[in-house]
Amino acid sequence: MKVVKLEDVIGTDMDVDGGNWVSRRLILKKDGMGYSVHDTVIKAGTETHIWYQNHLESVYCIEGEGEVETLSDNKIWPIKKDELYALDKNDEHLLRAKTDMRMVCVFNPPITGREVHDENGVYQIVDDEE
Numbered sequence: 001m002k003v004v005k006l007e008d009v010i011g012t013d014m015d016v017d018g019g020n021w022v023s024r025r026l027i028l029k030k031d032g033m034g035y036s037v038h039d040t041v042i043k044a045g046t047e048t049h050i051w052y053q054n055h056l057e058s059v060y061c062i063e064g065e066g067e068v069e070t071l072s073d074n075k076i077w078p079i080k081k082d083e084l085y086a087l088d089k090n091d092e093h094l095l096r097a098k099t100d101m102r103m104v105c106v107f108n109p110p111i112t113g114r115e116v117h118d119e120n121g122v123y124q125i126v127d128d129e130e
């Protein structure tokens with residue numbers, strides 16, 4: 001087994017600044033678990049357009065509060081500490097952070113760590129065999 005410590009990830013290339021968020025990648029595709037796990041902080045006062053067309057994501061809020069707006073139905077989903085949302089339909093959404101929101105994010109399929117959000121808030125599938 002392995003143990004991953006957040007303190008060992010911070011400041012490395014597994015610590016990614018996305019502008020509205022920072023994401024510390026704890027488990028990635030290379031770890032062979034079939035999913036990736038990220039400790040992400042969404043910055044207070046930000047709104048982020050996200051549409052993971054190629055990934056399913058569960059997001060467990062462990063600190064802070066904000067809301068998700070799903071764009072297919074313009075429904076507002078308030079989210080706070082101890083609540084999880086699951087993008088089980090690859091839901092296009094806006095994520096608004098009222099305070100800093102610390103999230104544990106799980107992606108299926110796992111991300112490699114080299115993806116960036118494109119203009120549509122999508123992570124493309126990265127072929128890491130290249």
Ligand code: 9YT
Binds near residue numbers: 018021023
């Ligand atoms: C909650 C969310 O999806 N935030 C965007 C960053 C993403 N979770 C990541 O790469 O960790």
